[in-house]
Amino acid sequence: MSKIVIALGGNALGDSAHEQLTKAQVAAKSIADLISDGHHVVIAHGNGPQVGKIRLAFEETSKTQEDVMPFPECTAMSQGYIGYHLQQAIDEELVSRGLAHIPVISMLTQVVVDPADPAFTNPTKPIGGYYSEAKAQQLMTESGDTYIEDAGRGWRRVVPSPKPVDIYEKISLKTLVDAGQVVIACGGGGIPVVYEGTRYKGVDAVIDKDFAAAKMAALIDADIFIILTAVDQVFVNYGQPDQRGLTTATVAEMQTYIDQNQFAPGSMLPKVEAAIAFAASKDGRQAVIASLEKAAETLVGKSGTMIQL
Numbered sequence: 001m002s003k004i005v006i007a008l009g010g011n012a013l014g015d016s017a018h019e020q021l022t023k024a025q026v027a028a029k030s031i032a033d034l035i036s037d038g039h040h041v042v043i044a045h046g047n048g049p050q051v052g053k054i055r056l057a058f059e060e061t062s063k064t065q066e067d068v069m070p071f072p073e074c075t076a077m078s079q080g081y082i083g084y085h086l087q088q089a090i091d092e093e094l095v096s097r098g099l100a101h102i103p104v105i106s107m108l109t110q111v112v113v114d115p116a117d118p119a120f121t122n123p124t125k126p127i128g129g130y131y132s133e134a135k136a137q138q139l140m141t142e143s144g145d146t147y148i149e150d151a152g153r154g155w156r157r158v159v160p161s162p163k164p165v166d167i168y169e170k171i172s173l174k175t176l177v178d179a180g181q182v183v184i185a186c187g188g189g190g191i192p193v194v195y196e197g198t199r200y201k202g203v204d205a206v207i208d209k210d211f212a213a214a215k216m217a218a219l220i221d222a223d224i225f226i227i228l229t230a231v232d233q234v235f236v237n238y239g240q241p242d243q244r245g246l247t248t249a250t251v252a253e254m255q256t257y258i259d260q261n262q263f264a265p266g267s268m269l270p271k272v273e274a275a276i277a278f279a280a281s282k283d284g285r286q287a288v289i290a291s292l293e294k295a296a297e298t299l300v301g302k303s304g305t306m307i308q309l
């Protein structure tokens with residue numbers, strides 16, 4: 001039996017609430033396969049599309065800039081409704097397999113970041129929907145926000161994405177995990193907070209959930225870290241006629257591919273960096289990048305890209 005942390009991609013969870021629930025049900029089958037096999041599973045999820053849409057809804061309906069919902073609150077909202085979908089879908093799947101005694105719980109999670117992180121002045125995290133270049137240029141002029149081209153999929157707004165330093169609720173997290181519960185935590189990378197004087201305060205940023213999940217995996221001493229997204233494997237020469245899927249790779253090999261700029265910033269690069277960070281943190285730890293539908297297959301080498309020291 002292994003302790004496994006799974007990171008579910010926000011983009012891979014679909015566009016609308018309806019689509020998300022359907023995709024959560026697909027992910028739940030994969031997750032329940034692992035639980036049925038006796039593994040202990042902890043889940044983090046993304047929120048890029050969702051947090052962007054929540055923020056946009058408030059920007060479009062607020063009378064003043066001050067009324068617009070701040071980003072930490074938007075991430076808290078996304079943790080709520082994505083966690084609700086995942087809780088419901090995983091629970092249903094466990095009940096259907098006679099595993100109703102295993103509780104599933106999602107935790108609002110605050111993740112501590114460094115206020116001096118250079119990411120605050122260099123926005124890189126894509127959120128919300130996709131726009132044409134012309135529309136993105138118009139939005140940049142009107143709003144002063146930054147938009148970039150996102151891995152060949154269109155233009156998207158980007159916001160600061162500081163690295164996770166600590167998980168504020170780590171004692172509760174470990175208690176629930178040790179009690180055998182299926183915990184959903186660090187949704188959307190966690191609600192970003194900084195220590196200010198005598199208290200923690202939310203900051204305008206969206207943490208990358210792959211980095212937060214890697215931090216959580218190390219904190220709970222997980223054996224395996226699985227990043228589930230919309231592609232079956234990591235590719236070199238991605239999108240080119242000679243693209244090649246990677247089945248296994250060492251940390252050193254992946255670092256060489258990073259140095260060759262094989263992975264798009266804001267999409268595959270943070271996944272590979274998070275996977276490397278976990279695999280390199282202790283001998284024997286494995287990190288896998290695979291598609292949402294195929295979590296259990298990755299453990300028997302039938303799918304995904306497996307990275308180890």
Ligand SMILES: Nc1ncnc2c1ncn2[C@@H]1O[C@H](COP(=O)(O)OP(=O)(O)O)[C@@H](O)[C@H]1O
Binds near residue numbers: 012264269
């Ligand atoms: N080298 C690569 N190999 C595989 N996918 C890549 C690569 N570079 C960029 N991508 C893109 O990265 C996407 C995964 O990133 P993203 O959509 O941000 O993930 P998430 O599912 O976590 O929201 C893939 O669906 C693919 O379109």
Ligand SMILES: NC(=O)OP(=O)(O)O
Binds near residue numbers: 010011046048189207
């Ligand atoms: N917060 C975050 O990393 O979301 P995505 O997985 O949707 O990019």
